[in-house]
Amino acid sequence: MNHANLNDFIAIEMELTNTGEVDIDADGTVDRSGNRINALTLSMRHEPINSMSNRTNGRRGAAGWFTGPTSGYDATPDADGNPWDVPVIFSGPSPSGLTAGAGPDGVPWAPDGSRFLGNTMNRGRRYYYDIYAGFQFIAAKQGTLPAGGSSTGQDDKLTIYGSDPVGDGAERGWYTTVTKDSDARNNAMIEHRMSMGVWFDGDAIGSHSLDYSSGPLETVGNLVPDPNWFDPDAAGIVAGAPLSFIGAVRPEGERGQPRGDMKYNGQFDQNWEKDNETNWPNAPDEASDWDEGFSIQYNFDGKHRSSIGPFDLEVGETMNVVLVEYGG
Template sequence: MSRNRSLLLLAVMFAFSSSQVTAQKEGGVFTAGDLWESYLPSNVDAFYSETKDDVTKLADLIRIGNWDRQWTTPSMSYPGGENIHLPWGQDLQITEYSPNPINSITTSTAPNAANYAHGVYTSSLAGAGDANRDWTSAGAVWTDSDRDEMQYTGGMPTTLGLDVEWRMRSYTANHGHLNDFIIVELELTNTGVLDVNGDGTPDATGNKINALTLHMQHEPINSMSNRSNGRRGASGWFTGPTSGYDATLDGDGNPWDVPVIFSGPSPSKLPEPHPVFGSSTGWAADGSRRLGVTMNRRGYYYDIYGGFQWISAKQGELPASGSTVGEADKKTIYDSHPVGTGSQRGWYTSILKDDGGRDDARMNHLYSMSAFLDGSVN
């Protein structure tokens, strides 16, 4: 059995002890800083569009925000406690490509669809129910009585034979905007036990991971509010949710590499022909776009943007405490840095707006791997 470990660090913007582990697995809801967010790993439960233990209706490794379609858990809510959620919901997914057909349950007719599979959790997997491999902390909890940091930790086996362990952190201090982001660290360990249909009977042992991608995606809406009891409130469907990418240079001359979502003008306020797509509408002249207004019927001005950013992939194990910054970088199968450094920061990550393809493993893998294709690759 091969057990190769990789570390991935993800920043979502705007100490652990055995006493924190709970037999009842819990999702993590962060309320430490100005960014409120919620994480639902698939070993805890399935969110409203998926069905627990049914691999034909599972695609998320971790659901982020809006678990129940009632917005009782925050979805990139900023500032903390604000009753507007930037995206409808978000998904963190992991996908494997194999040169051999490994996905016997796919219904896709796309070329080589059976060569791609998502990594998800079922209660029948080898390692499911093992307190050392299938666990969470008691939600996102304060690390000590100072209440300056919340952590959410856990681990689970997956259908790809990858054990995933995570540590997420959020801070309360506003110095240097420490309270405006959440750090997500993932440790991936290949056990070699492939079980794509999740029934507990391995499809293969000693499985080699030939190519693996992770990606986050979101569905921007910028106009969902909560009632005073915390449940779903008013919807403002006539705000134009806008996605963008900040590649402006930092003080060292390197791109910021930050995908963002923010409130744009209502489509009805874009009456001019679009200069790129050639449509009769969809554009407004420079200087006449009304940005930052969400929930139009209420006239909320919401001059913020939110996003997420891949930081790096590292070799070795997730350290028990402290930072992974000193760990050696892990290269991609193309011998490139997984994100890009210096003036090339962000070169090896993909940015696009999508939510509809969440359950398509082939599509997710291809647009996540950030490789240039010549059209002949299936």
């Protein structure tokens, strides 16, 4: 991959086996045996700050706030017409320096000489830091990791809703969750709900909005299935009980893209690659555009989150997952 020069990457392979033994309070004592895992999700998150330096010993150094810590998701079609499926984290201008609606297609914009894209450490320092970074789950497979090579040839581990774990071709990235979370620390249930947000009705839980917060996820009545993938009128659906959604999955051929997370909400706080070739003279070619997805800024009010699942695992069953971290 060389998407926007994000060509430095680390692939992380994880092998997960359900031993059937549960230690609920992590005190070293098994509280339950023979336990089937019904809805496993995996998630990675990052708090964009982009306004601090590190000392040579790794400790926090100076701080210079008022840059624009930003994350987003690029779903623009590639040369084959398939979504790039690339979450990104980057630095932009201070939100206070943006004018609403001044950019292409109404994107917030800063005047010439004030954009400072890629700068960090504001308050006079403004160190150049033109780096995009990100992470995304790209595969989930059945069985153990091979002794050598990759698990690419192994069968996919489907979600409990019968979907591909990630999505392939024109559906690339459809089934993972990418969002700004609500920073709900020490609440395992909220964490789990946010990690499978793509499967909920996004209008009900507010996940289409850039004002997303934990409030809607804490209201059980909002936790209903996405109507594109599920039949919302199916018998047996219990709000707040994702396992009850399994019987409501639409037949193959009638399923649409689940849209409970932010990936395709089309709202941009900052986007300097929006419709380049149609809006600016001598602009980069179309391959450099960022026309689909979202971007959102941070103010110590949440984390950028990428997640995969949910999966079930019988006692003794093993699966493996591949996560990629990248930058450039």
